[in-house]
Amino acid sequence: xxxxxxxxxxxxxxxGDKVFSAATLAAGCLILAVLFGVAxxxxxxxxxxxxxxxxxxxxxxxxxxxIWPIVIGTLIAAVIALVxxxxxxxxxxxxxxxxxxxxxxxxxxxxxxxxxAIPSVVYGAWGAAFLAKEISPAYNWLANNLGWLPIFxxxxxxxxxxxxxxxxxxxxxxxxxxxxxxxEIFLQTPKLHEEAALALGATRWEMIRMAVLPFGRPGIISAxxxxxxxxxxxxxxxxxxxxxxxxxxxxxQSGNQTIAAEIALNFPEASGLKVNTLIAAGLVxxxxxxxxxxxxxxxxxxxxxxxxxx
Amino acid sequence: xxxxIDVKDLNVYYSKFLAVADVNINIEAKSVTAFIGPSGxxxxxxxxTLNRMHEVIPGARVEGEVLxxxxxxxxxxxxxxxVRSQIGMVFQRxxxxxxxxxxxxxxxxxxxxxxxxxxxxxDALVExxxxxxxxxxxxxxxxxxxxxxxxGGQQQRLCIARAIAVEPxxxxxxxxxxxxxxxxxxxxEDLINELKDQYTVVIVTHNMQQAARxxxxxxxxxxxxxxxxxxxxxxGDTHTMFSNPxxxxxxxxxxxxxx
Numbered sequence: 001x002x003x004x005x006x007x008x009x010x011x012x013x014x015x016g017d018k019v020f021s022a023a024t025l026a027a028g029c030l031i032l033a034v035l036f037g038v039a040x041x042x043x044x045x046x047x048x049x050x051x052x053x054x055x056x057x058x059x060x061x062x063x064x065x066x067i068w069p070i071v072i073g074t075l076i077a078a079v080i081a082l083v084x085x086x087x088x089x090x091x092x093x094x095x096x097x098x099x100x101x102x103x104x105x106x107x108x109x110x111x112x113x114x115x116x117a118i119p120s121v122v123y124g125a126w127g128a129a130f131l132a133k134e135i136s137p138a139y140n141w142l143a144n145n146l147g148w149l150p151i152f153x154x155x156x157x158x159x160x161x162x163x164x165x166x167x168x169x170x171x172x173x174x175x176x177x178x179x180x181x182x183x184e185i186f187l188q189t190p191k192l193h194e195e196a197a198l199a200l201g202a203t204r205w206e207m208i209r210m211a212v213l214p215f216g217r218p219g220i221i222s223a224x225x226x227x228x229x230x231x232x233x234x235x236x237x238x239x240x241x242x243x244x245x246x247x248x249x250x251x252x253q254s255g256n257q258t259i260a261a262e263i264a265l266n267f268p269e270a271s272g273l274k275v276n277t278l279i280a281a282g283l284v285x286x287x288x289x290x291x292x293x294x295x296x297x298x299x300x301x302x303x304x305x306x307x308x309x310x
Numbered sequence: 311x312x313x314x315i316d317v318k319d320l321n322v323y324y325s326k327f328l329a330v331a332d333v334n335i336n337i338e339a340k341s342v343t344a345f346i347g348p349s350g351x352x353x354x355x356x357x358x359t360l361n362r363m364h365e366v367i368p369g370a371r372v373e374g375e376v377l378x379x380x381x382x383x384x385x386x387x388x389x390x391x392x393v394r395s396q397i398g399m400v401f402q403r404x405x406x407x408x409x410x411x412x413x414x415x416x417x418x419x420x421x422x423x424x425x426x427x428x429x430x431x432x433d434a435l436v437e438x439x440x441x442x443x444x445x446x447x448x449x450x451x452x453x454x455x456x457x458x459x460x461x462g463g464q465q466q467r468l469c470i471a472r473a474i475a476v477e478p479x480x481x482x483x484x485x486x487x488x489x490x491x492x493x494x495x496x497x498x499e500d501l502i503n504e505l506k507d508q509y510t511v512v513i514v515t516h517n518m519q520q521a522a523r524x525x526x527x528x529x530x531x532x533x534x535x536x537x538x539x540x541x542x543x544x545x546g547d548t549h550t551m552f553s554n555p556x557x558x559x560x561x562x563x564x565x566x567x568x569x
Contacts, residue, residue, distance in 0.1 A: 102368075192405040196469070199363060200419035200476060201395025210418060214409035 039286070046280035048273060056273055063277065067284055069247035073163065073256040074285070077238060078231035080167025080251070081174055086224055088171075089178035096179075097186035098208060109183060116176035124240030127169035128161065132241065135168070136160030139252040153250040161243035164251040166258075169237050174227035181226065185219030186212055218300040225296040229289055235260035259285045312510045313379040313396075313479040314339040315360060320374035321539075322355055322364065330356050331539035333374075335529060342502055342511045344521035344548065347531035347563070352540025353514050354484050356531070360512065361397035361482055362390040378479065395419070397480040398473035403489050404465035406457030406472070413453040415468055416440060419476040435475055443471035444501050463494020470501060474509070481505060483513040487520065499524050518564055522552050530560045 054062030092112065096105045136158060143154030156162075189212045197207040213220075239261040248255035263278045270278055315337040322330040330352035337343050345353040358364040359372050362383060376383040383393050398419075406415045416436045420427060427435070436453065440446040445467040449460070457468050466486055473481055483502075487495040502524045505511050515521050521528050528551040533540045544551065544560045555561045 190405075192401065192403060193407060195363065195366060195399075195401065196405040196407065196472075197418070198366060199361065199394055199399035199401075200422060200472065201391050202419075202422050203391050206422055210407060210422075214407070217409070 042279060042283040042286055045276055046283045047276070049276035049280040052273055052276075057277055058274065063280060066277065067259075067281055070257045070259050070262050070281065071284060071288070072247055074232055074258040074260070074288070076251070076256065077163055077167045077170060077242075077258050078228055080164060081170035081231040082224060082228055084168060084171035085175045085178055085227060089175050089223075089227075090182055090220065092175075092179050093182035093186055094208060094212070096183050098204065098212065109180070112176050112179045112183075114176075115172070116180070120173065120234060120236045121240070123169055123173055124237035127165060127237060127241035131169065132160035132162075132165050134160075135165060139164070142252055150249045151251045153253070156252045157243070157254045159243060159254070161241060162252050162254055163242060163248075163256040166238045166242040167251075169241050170231045170234055173234060173237060174230050177230060178220075178223045178227045181223035182216065182220055185216040185223070189215045221296055221300055225293060228292055232285065232289055232292070233260055234258075235264045239264050312339045312508060314510065315480060315512075316375075316377040316380075317360075318375040318377070320356070320359065320372060320376065322352065322359055322370070322372050324367070325369035328539040330359075330531075331541055333542045335542060335545055337510060337512060338527070339379075339510050340506055340508070341526045342506045342513065342524050344525035344528045345512070345514045345531060346516075346518060346521050346528060347540070347543075348533065349516075350540075351531040351533040353529075353531045355540070356542075357482050357484055357512060357514050358399075360480070361399055362393050363399060365390055395422070395476060396478050397482060398476065398478035400466070400469050400473055400481065400483045400486045402485040404462055404469055406460070406465050406468050408456065408458040410457060411454045412449050412457050412460070412468060415457040416471050416475050418472055439471040439475040440468075442474050442505075443467040444497060444504075445471055461494070463490045463497055466490060466494070466498060467501065470498075470505075474505070478509065480510040480512065483511065485514050485516060488516060495520070518552075518566075522548060528552070530555075530557070530563060532559050532563070 049057065049063050052063070054060065054065075057063050057066050059066045092108075096109050096112075100108060136156065139156035139160060139162065140154075142152045143156040146152040147154045193211040193215065194207055197210040202210055238258050242256065242258070242261060243254040244257040244261065244265075245255035247257075259281050263281055266274070267278055315335075317333055317335045317337075320330070320333040321328060333356060345357060347353050355364060355370075360376060360383075364370040364372070372384060374384075378393075378396070382388070406412075407418060410418065413432075413436050416439050417427070417432055420432075420435060437446060437450075440449060445464060448464060449468075457465060460468060466489075470481075470486075487498050490498065499520065502511055502513065506526075513521075513524065525548045527546065528548040529545040530543045530551065531540050532543045544555055544557045546555075551560060552564050555564065561567075
């Protein structure tokens with residue numbers, strides 16, 4: 001029998017432990033440093049624009065007057081994208097996870113993931129060259145029949161390059177993100193809970209409402225927020241699709257602008273205070289995204305007691 | 311309110327694999343019937359065919375008849391959803407819905423079967439079901455709290471309350487105590503004894519003392535070897551099965567000589 005005293009330790013194993021823990025600590029610190037660095041850069045570079053006299057800022061009425069229409073434009077585009085994409089994505093994810101035959105499900109999941117691999121400039125080109133043209137008759141119809149609603153007020157854009165088109169293109173872009181995350185979550189629903197619902201005499205849809213969706217709720221919210229992040233920050237597709245202009249209530253006229261597209265379109269020729277202004281716009285976008293994520297976390301934590309994690 | 315079950319020449323398949331063969335059994339109304347047998351002998355599989363829960367597993371199918379007071383569960387036009395609302399099930403591991411309160415857990419099945427229920431009726435039903443599951447006194451002050459916060463034994467009784475809230479004809483229990491401590495097990499066994507005044511209860515158990523304590527009749531399942539189908543070896547009064555069984559295999563099993 002070999003005797004092992006409590007004080008002898010496996011030297012090599014301990015060293016590996018230390019290296020690993022140091023490496024993870026470094027990685028953790030690095031990500032914080034990067035985030036902090038970006039924030040500092042944005043604040044310093046944005047500062048001149050924030051304190052400049054109003055007449056020096058583009059538009060001549062100060063930074064606030066410059067930024068708020070494009071903030072609203074950004075939010076409108078992102079909200080349109082989510083309103084369209086979320087129900088479709090959840091439906092597709094449920095179909096893949098609980099309805100489709102297994103072979104079809106894996107194929108369909110693969111195709112959805114492929115959608116995420118298409119570069120955004122391709123989406124932009126598709127939206128500008130194809131979708132805008134094809135969809136403009138629908139805008140005319142909306143203007144004629146629902147024109148009394150401010151958001152569908154005519155005359156509709158003849159080119160179809162409107163904020164609604166941009167929102168639709170964005171919805172296609174965020175669809176794979178929300179779908180694949182939701183699908184993973186739905187597949188993780190404990191069999192136990194699904195069977196509990198079925199054994200009570202639930203139909204498949206009732207089982208999904210009783211067991212799958214409540215279990216997946218935090219995951220769905222996270223997925224939607226990731227999609228929202230993508231929609232808020234998407235630049236190229238919006239820049240190509242949207243024929244931008246001043247803030248307009250109607251979604252089917254040309255006009256409106258998003259922060260990301262505004263920065264991308266103006267940055268190459270910008271100089272001096274204009275650069276600071278655009279970076280300040282970037283800072284605003286950063287703050288919006290941060291706020292959205294914090295709200296999402298708050299929503300998720302509000303129902304912690306009932307999450308099933310305990 | 312309770313019905314009898316008669317099974318005729320039942321074979322259960324997983325795709326092409328015959329898992330359980332030639333089961334014929336008559337289960338009396340308002341009685342407790344225990345299924346015993348070694349692991350993998352198909353008793354849980356067979357139990358699931360009694361409310362068509364085996365259909366959840368891809369490829370599982372049956373041949374033969376299961377008659378609930380003469381009506382074939384597998385007859386043409388019979389909806390498994392209807393079958394399950396009449397034949398409730400309690401599982402091996404307690405599975406209250408984690409996102410629902412205790413009250414909502416009890417009402418979960420009722421809300422499916424008859425969509426509208428007044429608050430007064432719901433309160434009465436929650437109390438009646440929890441009383442029926444011997445859980446009322448322990449949870450009456452925290453009906454709005456999540457069911458997952460209860461102890462394992464309480465969760466299992468909550469699941470029983472949820473099952474009896476829909477007033478089924480039959481309650482199937484798949485090793486309901488295997489995840490519980492002895493005291494919680496005793497609570498469930500007492501409850502099973504009370505349940506048989508109103509319901510037909512069928513219970514799968516690995517615990518032979520439990521089968522002897524709670525059941526009126528016992529069915530012994532066995533398997534000849536790996537890859538062979540499970541079969542019903544012997545079925546009779548629990549007392550006879552444990553003291554003087556007809557089959558050698560039954561005697562070996564209940565006396566602990568194998569399995």
